[in-house]
Amino acid sequence: MTMKTYTTPEYADIAKLDTFPKLLAYNAKNWPTETALREKEFGVWQEFSWKDYNDRVKWMSLGLRELGIGAGDVVGIIGENRPEWVWAEISAHALRARSLGLYQDSLHDEVAFLITFGEARVIVAEDEEQCDKLLELGDQIPTVDRIIYCDPRGMRKYDDPRLMAVEDLYELGRKADAADATAYDRMVGDTRGDECAIFCTTSGTTSKPKIAMLNAGDFLDHCAAYLRADPKLPGDNYVSVLPLPWIMEQVYVVGQSLVSRQIVNFVEEQETMMADLREIGPNFVLLAPRVWETIAADVRARMMDSTPFKQKMYDWGMKLARGAMDAGGHSTAADILLMNALKDRLGFSNLRSAATGGAAMGPETFKFFHAMGVPLRQLYGQTELCGAYTIHQPGDIDFDTVGVAFDNSEIRVINSDENGVGEIVARTSGMFTSYYKNPSAYDEDVVDGWMHTGDAGYFKDSNKHLVVIDRMKDLAETSNGVRYSPQFIENKLKFSPFIAEAVILGKGLPFLSAMICIRFSIMAKWAEQRGISFTNYTNLSAQSQVYDMIAEEVRQVNATLPEAQRIRRFLLLYKELDADDGELTRTRKVRRGVVAEKYADIIDAVYSGTPKVDIDTMITFQDGSKTRIQTSVQVVDLEGRGRENSTSKAAE
Numbered sequence: 001m002t003m004k005t006y007t008t009p010e011y012a013d014i015a016k017l018d019t020f021p022k023l024l025a026y027n028a029k030n031w032p033t034e035t036a037l038r039e040k041e042f043g044v045w046q047e048f049s050w051k052d053y054n055d056r057v058k059w060m061s062l063g064l065r066e067l068g069i070g071a072g073d074v075v076g077i078i079g080e081n082r083p084e085w086v087w088a089e090i091s092a093h094a095l096r097a098r099s100l101g102l103y104q105d106s107l108h109d110e111v112a113f114l115i116t117f118g119e120a121r122v123i124v125a126e127d128e129e130q131c132d133k134l135l136e137l138g139d140q141i142p143t144v145d146r147i148i149y150c151d152p153r154g155m156r157k158y159d160d161p162r163l164m165a166v167e168d169l170y171e172l173g174r175k176a177d178a179a180d181a182t183a184y185d186r187m188v189g190d191t192r193g194d195e196c197a198i199f200c201t202t203s204g205t206t207s208k209p210k211i212a213m214l215n216a217g218d219f220l221d222h223c224a225a226y227l228r229a230d231p232k233l234p235g236d237n238y239v240s241v242l243p244l245p246w247i248m249e250q251v252y253v254v255g256q257s258l259v260s261r262q263i264v265n266f267v268e269e270q271e272t273m274m275a276d277l278r279e280i281g282p283n284f285v286l287l288a289p290r291v292w293e294t295i296a297a298d299v300r301a302r303m304m305d306s307t308p309f310k311q312k313m314y315d316w317g318m319k320l321a322r323g324a325m326d327a328g329g330h331s332t333a334a335d336i337l338l339m340n341a342l343k344d345r346l347g348f349s350n351l352r353s354a355a356t357g358g359a360a361m362g363p364e365t366f367k368f369f370h371a372m373g374v375p376l377r378q379l380y381g382q383t384e385l386c387g388a389y390t391i392h393q394p395g396d397i398d399f400d401t402v403g404v405a406f407d408n409s410e411i412r413v414i415n416s417d418e419n420g421v422g423e424i425v426a427r428t429s430g431m432f433t434s435y436y437k438n439p440s441a442y443d444e445d446v447v448d449g450w451m452h453t454g455d456a457g458y459f460k461d462s463n464k465h466l467v468v469i470d471r472m473k474d475l476a477e478t479s480n481g482v483r484y485s486p487q488f489i490e491n492k493l494k495f496s497p498f499i500a501e502a503v504i505l506g507k508g509l510p511f512l513s514a515m516i517c518i519r520f521s522i523m524a525k526w527a528e529q530r531g532i533s534f535t536n537y538t539n540l541s542a543q544s545q546v547y548d549m550i551a552e553e554v555r556q557v558n559a560t561l562p563e564a565q566r567i568r569r570f571l572l573l574y575k576e577l578d579a580d581d582g583e584l585t586r587t588r589k590v591r592r593g594v595v596a597e598k599y600a601d602i603i604d605a606v607y608s609g610t611p612k613v614d615i616d617t618m619i620t621f622q623d624g625s626k627t628r629i630q631t632s633v634q635v636v637d638l639e640g641r642g643r644e645n646s647t648s649k650a651a652e
Contacts, residue, residue: 018217019193024054024258058184074098077244078102092197098196100201112141122146123147134147193220197216212436219430226251238257242291357381368495380402419458480511489514498550500517515571524540527540612632613635615631616628
């Protein structure tokens with residue numbers, strides 16, 4: 001992709017242009033032909049200029065007005081990341097309505113709760129799949145008057161009167177525009193930065209998600225602070241991967257792109273993400289720790305398939321890069337030998353900055369990408385504070401920290417213990433104004449203008465960076481008084497290419513144990529290379545050779561931990577942890593309470609000394625289908641107790 005280059009940012013004045021529709025209209029007026037968005041469909045990149053962008057929003061908002069949507073109403077949006085998602089959000093704001101993003105893989109109950117609780121009158125849905133989900137809810141979503149679908153494929157068989165094609169909505173808007181050519185401009189002029197524009201759901205690690213209310217002007221002010229900390233230039237390319245209901249993706253895709261005029265690129269499918277990313281060669285990426293971990297694991301897995309010579313070159317190049325990095329320098333030889341080709345293969349050659357957030361990243365994964373030459377930075381924040389408000393500055397990277405605060409943000413650590421560890425509290429210019437229909441929760445979380453994050457951390461004496469340890473409620477002690485952070489140990493385990501997820505156990509118990517989920521794609525490749533037969537995830541995770549492999553990975557992690565914090569026993573879970581089962585949030589954080597309750601029998605067996613646990617359970621998939629799992633989960637004692645050969649009975 002060719003890019004226009006600039007030496008200085010040409011940012012809009014958000015003090016005057018304090019809403020999304022105002023900024024969009026400004027960009028369309030001054031740079032009508034510049035590319036604003038790209039979407040890959042059927043293998044071809046489709047471009048939308050700022051004028052195209054503004055026209056779609058104008059037609060959609062005028063069409064919604066014709067349907068009776070106005071100030072204070074709520075417009076729900078559900079589906080994969082695509083231009084219509086963004087157009088729907090800004091259209092809602094043009095009407096002084098509120099947008100409510102719903103995760104596309106949310107289950108029926110979640111969708112029904114959020115739509116009804118948020119009182120959404122219109123839902124903009126991506127395709128037939130999402131429409132099916134909404135229609136199946138029936139009278140569980142009584143507030144919904146209209147369902148606007150964007151992809152017409154498969155929709156001809158439906159006759160529900162609430163359904164309407166987005167093209168028909170555009171036509172309604174075009175007719176309204178023809179009847180009154182100044183109507184939309186007046187609507188935009190009436191939008192206010194001091195009004196709530198965004199309903200954004202919290203992660204809900206302990207309960208049902210809350211809805212944070214965010215003002216448009218505050219949101220844009222925070223985006224401007226973010227851009228001062230990590231500048232983007234007009235014509236820069238960003239690839240949108242993470243789900244748009246998440247606050248940080250909205251910051252990048254909507255807020256920052258409107259202010260900085262960077263180009264937002266939407267991938268065709270999640271499965272084509274890396275190929276699409278290589279085609280674009282972005283200047284910036286924002287990926288969740290889980291995605292970075294997967295990329296790192298895939299790189300190392302590809303080396304498993306390489307010739308002995310290539311494996312030696314990889315090991316040599318990585319050793320040179322890590323050695324130079326640890327010494328505070330950079331290895332040109334490693335670049336020539338390995339890193340330049342590796343970055344090019346991943347699509348990272350043009351990166352000026354890369355970020356991760358939403359959950360903690362293990363230092364080893366962080367170091368891996370920096371050794372590669374990827375300018376990765378750690379972010380930290382909360383939905384309620386408009387996403388991230390800390391970042392590493394170039395040349396000031398600390399792999400154990402989340403960097404320093406933006407210039408519009410303040411951070412304190414309160415109620416510190418003797419080691420300086422306490423609760424992180426913060427405030428920013430982008431802070432939410434309340435939780436929708438839940439002011440008491442707001443009063444609990446915000447005290448004297450400071451958001452109590454519930455996270456434990458401290459400031460590092462050497463550089464004043466913020467170190468985030470874990471959730472306050474997740475910091476734990478064994479029955480022997482050994483304090484530990486489950487998340488810290490879990491991140492160490494997940495650096496292994498063979499481990500996708502881990503849950504550390506031990507609170508109030510005599511020692512630490514782990515429930516581990518294998519990374520199926522890589523473990524399957526490893527098993528095939530060794531002639532190990534298996535049928536599916538459950539069957540593979542029960543193989544004795546797999547247990548032996550994971551045991552060695554755990555021992556390597558144990559070697560880096562104080563003796564009292566070492567994992568004594570572990571098991572391989574018969575299934576992956578899944579948001580659909582309530583075990584993870586939609587941003588892939590472990591719901592520890594749910595896991596502890598759901599797997600109580602297995603956890604009891606770990607600590608009772610039982611060598612194996614027989615499993616007979618049903619799993620319900622997103623589409624409603626069910627699978628019975630019958631297997632034996634083995635408990636491995638790393639202190640020398642034997643383990644029976646692992647066998648899987650069935651998994652169909």
